Amino acid sequence: MSAPTPPPAGPPAVPPAPGTGSPERRADVIHDIGFRHYAGERFGRGWIVRSLLVDTVRGVFGIGRPARTKVMPWVLVGILLLPPAIIALSVLLTGGNELPMSYTEFLGQFQLPLTLFVAGAAPYAVSRDLRHGVMPLYLSRPMVRTDYVLARLGGLVIALFAVMALPQTLLMVGALLAELPVGDQLVGWAGGLLASALLALLLGVVGLAIAAFTPRRGLGVAAIVTILLVVTGVSFALSGIALDQGADELAVLGGAIDPYRLVDGLAVWILGVDSTIPEFAVTQAWQGGLFALTYIAAIAAFGGLLMLRYRKAARL
Amino acid sequence: MNPVVMELTVRGLLGRRRSLLLVVLPLLLLGLAALTRWASEGSINASSGLIGNFGMGTLLPLMCLLIGTGVIGPEIDDGSIVYLLAKPVPRRSILLAKLAVALATTVIFAVLPIVASTAIAGDEDLRLSSAYGLAALLAGFAYTTIFVALSVLTRNAVIVGLLYALLWESVLGGYVPGVRNVSVRQWALAPAEEMLGFRASGWGVSSAVTMPVGLSLLAVVVIGATWWGIAKLKTLRLAAAD
Amino acid sequence: MPPDTPPTSAAAATLPDVTSPTTAPAGVPAPSGPSIVTSRVTKTFGHVTALSDLSVEMPTGVVGLVGANGAGKSTLIKILLGLLPPTSGSARILGLDAATDGLAIRQVVGYMPESDCLPPDVSATEFVVHLARMSGLPSAAARERAADTLRHVGLYEERYRPIGGYSTGMKQRVKLAQALVHDPRLVLLDEPTNGLDPAGRDDMLELIRRIGHEFGISVLVTSHLLGELERIADHVVVIEGGVLQRSTSTAEATALSGVVLVEVTERADEVVARLRAAGAQVETADDGGGLFSVALTDEEVTGAIQATVADLGVGLIRMQRRRHHLTELFREVAR
Numbered sequence: 103m104s105a106p107t108p109p110p111a112g113p114p115a116v117p118p119a120p121g122t123g124s125p126e127r128r129a130d131v132i133h134d135i136g137f138r139h140y141a142g143e144r145f146g147r148g149w150i151v152r153s154l155l156v157d158t159v160r161g162v163f164g165i166g167r168p169a170r171t172k173v174m175p176w177v178l179v180g181i182l183l184l185p186p187a188i189i190a191l192s193v194l195l196t197g198g199n200e201l202p203m204s205y206t207e208f209l210g211q212f213q214l215p216l217t218l219f220v221a222g223a224a225p226y227a228v229s230r231d232l233r234h235g236v237m238p239l240y241l242s243r244p245m246v247r248t249d250y251v252l253a254r255l256g257g258l259v260i261a262l263f264a265v266m267a268l269p270q271t272l273l274m275v276g277a278l279l280a281e282l283p284v285g286d287q288l289v290g291w292a293g294g295l296l297a298s299a300l301l302a303l304l305l306g307v308v309g310l311a312i313a314a315f316t317p318r319r320g321l322g323v324a325a326i327v328t329i330l331l332v333v334t335g336v337s338f339a340l341s342g343i344a345l346d347q348g349a350d351e352l353a354v355l356g357g358a359i360d361p362y363r364l365v366d367g368l369a370v371w372i373l374g375v376d377s378t379i380p381e382f383a384v385t386q387a388w389q390g391g392l393f394a395l396t397y398i399a400a401i402a403a404f405g406g407l408l409m410l411r412y413r414k415a416a417r418l
Numbered sequence: 419m420n421p422v423v424m425e426l427t428v429r430g431l432l433g434r435r436r437s438l439l440l441v442v443l444p445l446l447l448l449g450l451a452a453l454t455r456w457a458s459e460g461s462i463n464a465s466s467g468l469i470g471n472f473g474m475g476t477l478l479p480l481m482c483l484l485i486g487t488g489v490i491g492p493e494i495d496d497g498s499i500v501y502l503l504a505k506p507v508p509r510r511s512i513l514l515a516k517l518a519v520a521l522a523t524t525v526i527f528a529v530l531p532i533v534a535s536t537a538i539a540g541d542e543d544l545r546l547s548s549a550y551g552l553a554a555l556l557a558g559f560a561y562t563t564i565f566v567a568l569s570v571l572t573r574n575a576v577i578v579g580l581l582y583a584l585l586w587e588s589v590l591g592g593y594v595p596g597v598r599n600v601s602v603r604q605w606a607l608a609p610a611e612e613m614l615g616f617r618a619s620g621w622g623v624s625s626a627v628t629m630p631v632g633l634s635l636l637a638v639v640v641i642g643a644t645w646w647g648i649a650k651l652k653t654l655r656l657a658a659a660d
Numbered sequence: 661m662p663p664d665t666p667p668t669s670a671a672a673a674t675l676p677d678v679t680s681p682t683t684a685p686a687g688v689p690a691p692s693g694p695s696i697v698t699s700r701v702t703k704t705f706g707h708v709t710a711l712s713d714l715s716v717e718m719p720t721g722v723v724g725l726v727g728a729n730g731a732g733k734s735t736l737i738k739i740l741l742g743l744l745p746p747t748s749g750s751a752r753i754l755g756l757d758a759a760t761d762g763l764a765i766r767q768v769v770g771y772m773p774e775s776d777c778l779p780p781d782v783s784a785t786e787f788v789v790h791l792a793r794m795s796g797l798p799s800a801a802a803r804e805r806a807a808d809t810l811r812h813v814g815l816y817e818e819r820y821r822p823i824g825g826y827s828t829g830m831k832q833r834v835k836l837a838q839a840l841v842h843d844p845r846l847v848l849l850d851e852p853t854n855g856l857d858p859a860g861r862d863d864m865l866e867l868i869r870r871i872g873h874e875f876g877i878s879v880l881v882t883s884h885l886l887g888e889l890e891r892i893a894d895h896v897v898v899i900e901g902g903v904l905q906r907s908t909s910t911a912e913a914t915a916l917s918g919v920v921l922v923e924v925t926e927r928a929d930e931v932v933a934r935l936r937a938a939g940a941q942v943e944t945a946d947d948g949g950g951l952f953s954v955a956l957t958d959e960e961v962t963g964a965i966q967a968t969v970a971d972l973g974v975g976l977i978r979m980q981r982r983r984h985h986l987t988e989l990f991r992e993v994a995r
Contacts, residue, residue, distance in 0.1 A: 242771035
């Protein structure tokens with residue numbers, strides 16, 4: 103008599119898919135439907151930092167967030183894209199052989215929208231997490247405090263660079279369409295991008311440092327705009343005073359405290375382009391050198407302030 | 419007007435980081451004024467240039483923004499305004515008390531420094547100082563009231579206020595002729611121009627409107643903004659989300 | 661000979677996982693021995709000593725950490741997460757050194773803070789997915805595990821609404837979900853039942869118990885409420901002023917004590933006097949009620965009590981062997 107062979111020991115019975123077994127649906131009952139462990143990939147710090155950076159860039163432009171957060175950034179982008187379009191059109195129609203405004207001059211002329219952009223973006227990047235105490239949740243993850251700060255900073259700087267580079271690129275495309283000399287335009291455009299990168303980094307560090315000092319978003323916005331505007335005003339006042347005294351060379355140095363004039367001065371010195379404000383153009387090498395030192399010092403100082411702030415504030 | 423509310427507001431406004439800016443900015447102006455005096459040897463035109471552009475055009479609106487949004491904005495933001503609204507104090511009194519504190523702060527931290535800076539930078543018998551002092555007082559009142567009302571109206575008061583103060587008053591006001599007639603700064607400069615009489619044009623003080631027009635429009639704006647702020651406070655809805 | 665019954669019934673009774681419940685993330689030694697070992701850990705901030713010479717071994721399973729505010733619990737947690745180096749001493753978590761392997765520790769540990777830490781303008785799903793990615797999970801896995809974990813903690817349709825509108829109980833669940841989403845081997849829960857109503861508290865405690873015993877995840881729970889810990893913790897650690905007071909298994913601490921609680925209807929003092937005369941150790945409460953306790957020195961004590969009561973003709977309401985309570989640990993400490 104042969105006994106029926108037992109079925110081969112195959113995979114054990116599969117549990118019902120979660121949610122289909124119609125458990126009681128009282129809202130406050132916690133169900134045990136089998137905790138599944140995770141044996142898949144876990145990425146390291148590098149991926150995490152990149153991921154947070156991308157999140158920051160998307161958030162600055164309101165992608166993945168409610169519609170009202172998209173208004174401010176995209177309106178400002180629109181404002182910045184309008185002039186290059188108009189300039190390109192005018193060159194096309196009037197048939198000139200030179201752009202009325204150089205690529206680096208563009209950054210200086212449109213300070214206000216850029217200031218407003220960084221004033222809105224920087225508090226978004228850092229103030230929310232500080233305000234709602236989310237830092238412990240980040241710190242208890244496989245990342246270091248500086249990782250978080252650098253990711254946020256990187257995201258902001260990249261967003262700023264995009265906002266500056268896009269209009270410049272539009273200008274370049276327009277110029278090429280208007281059949282202006284290709285070589286000149288490409289060189290100018292590349293120089294403009296370099297200036298944009300420098301400005302984006304400086305504004306990003308300064309903006310973030312200011313925003314990190316207050317968990318209130320409104321105050322952060324106001325403080326950034328106030329400080330940038332006041333600094334511009336003061337720098338012009340100082341330069342004006344120096345000019346009145348006849349100290350033309352010192353007058354140029356007044357620009358060292360204004361991020362826009364600082365980067366403009368660097369662009370003039372490194373690239374040899376025309377200055378946005380001819381009276382205060384950098385002409386001597388020592389002026390350029392001083393500007394470079396000031397730039398590096400500013401990045402270090404504000405960056406240091408930022409790190410200090412997070413060492414103090416980001417306690418569990 | 420409720421003295422307790424005023425006391426609470428004062429403590430709230432001056433105890434925050436906001437107050438740091440409120441102290442630093444006038445000091446900056448005073449410093450610049452001293453520098454201007456040294457550089458231009460007390461030339462009235464240089465003084466007027468500094469105060470008219472930097473002082474009235476940049477510093478005053480920004481300080482009024484900081485002050486106006488600071489007396490009620492943070493409380494609405496984090497919801498602690500509920501404690502005040504739940505007390506048996508008329509909404510009118512609450513808003514007026516806060517407005518009073520804001521106006522007093524504006525006078526102390528913005529208007530007086532502007533007067534002092536004008537005197538330091540260069541003046542003749544304090545004529546320019548009083549003129550700019552008057553203009554700053556009127557404009558400061560108007561700006562502050564507008565920003566307080568704005569804070570009750572929207573959580574984004576700061577951004578809207580900035581757009582107004584910077585784009586409308588400064589940039590557009592410089593380029594678009596029609597805008598100058600609808601600008602607080604121009605309205606406030608009208609009495610100043612009147613006060614200086616024949617000296618006004620020489621000293622660079624001019625207004626796009628006449629004094630009666632300016633004063634009446636200022637009054638309309640101040641009263642209107644106050645009334646609107648009170649009305650909005652009566653129906654304030656606290657949202658949980660940012 | 662009857663055929664072997666296939667083991668399907670037994671298999672169906674368990675809920676098999678897709679992966680083995682004891683598979684550890686790569687690079688971490690398999691669980692063996694205590695989950696947390698601190699060795700003479702001291703932490704000073706200037707002239708304030710937060711922790712003093714703390715040496716304790718916490719086994720796997722559910723461990724309760726008890727201490728008043730300011731007793732050093734948060735400092736200990738920061739040290740265990742590798743975020744704060746101890747002034748002296750060392751700590752090993754799951755075999756990893758807290759001072760040098762902070763990153764590796766935080767890969768396999770989850771933390772649920774006591775404080776408010778949730779932004780009000782994102783939904784629970786978005787937030788937990790984001791934090792899962794911040795733990796190194798790829799986006800697809802993050803979304804899947806976030807959905808799973810949120811279901812586990814009991815958030816269903818609510819998870820798509822902004823967190824700002826949640827009740828306290830729901831917020832606690834979101835915090836727990838983010839601690840579990842990356843499948844840690846150890847979770848540190850700081851006051852998890854804070855602000856929950858009794859039903860929610862029961863649910864949370866039950867979930868914690870299951871996390872510790874069925875999910876294969878060790879748990880360190882902080883709490884003020886000793887009654888809770890009695891229910892779910894296998895081991896209790898008491899800290900006061902940064903100093904270790906007791907570290908004991910719950911079973912030990914709540915064992916049957918050698919005391920019998922007796923309550924009679926009347927003439928309690930006579931009964932007590934008689935028992936004392938017979939050599940028993942009796943403790944009375946001073947309120948003059950009919951309640952007193954007798955030390956169980958030997959088996960005959962209960963017989964003696966019954967005899968006395970019957971003799972005097974009074975009613976015996978109860979004769980109950982008392983268990984220890986965790987609160988006694990504190991009374992000892994306070995003495």
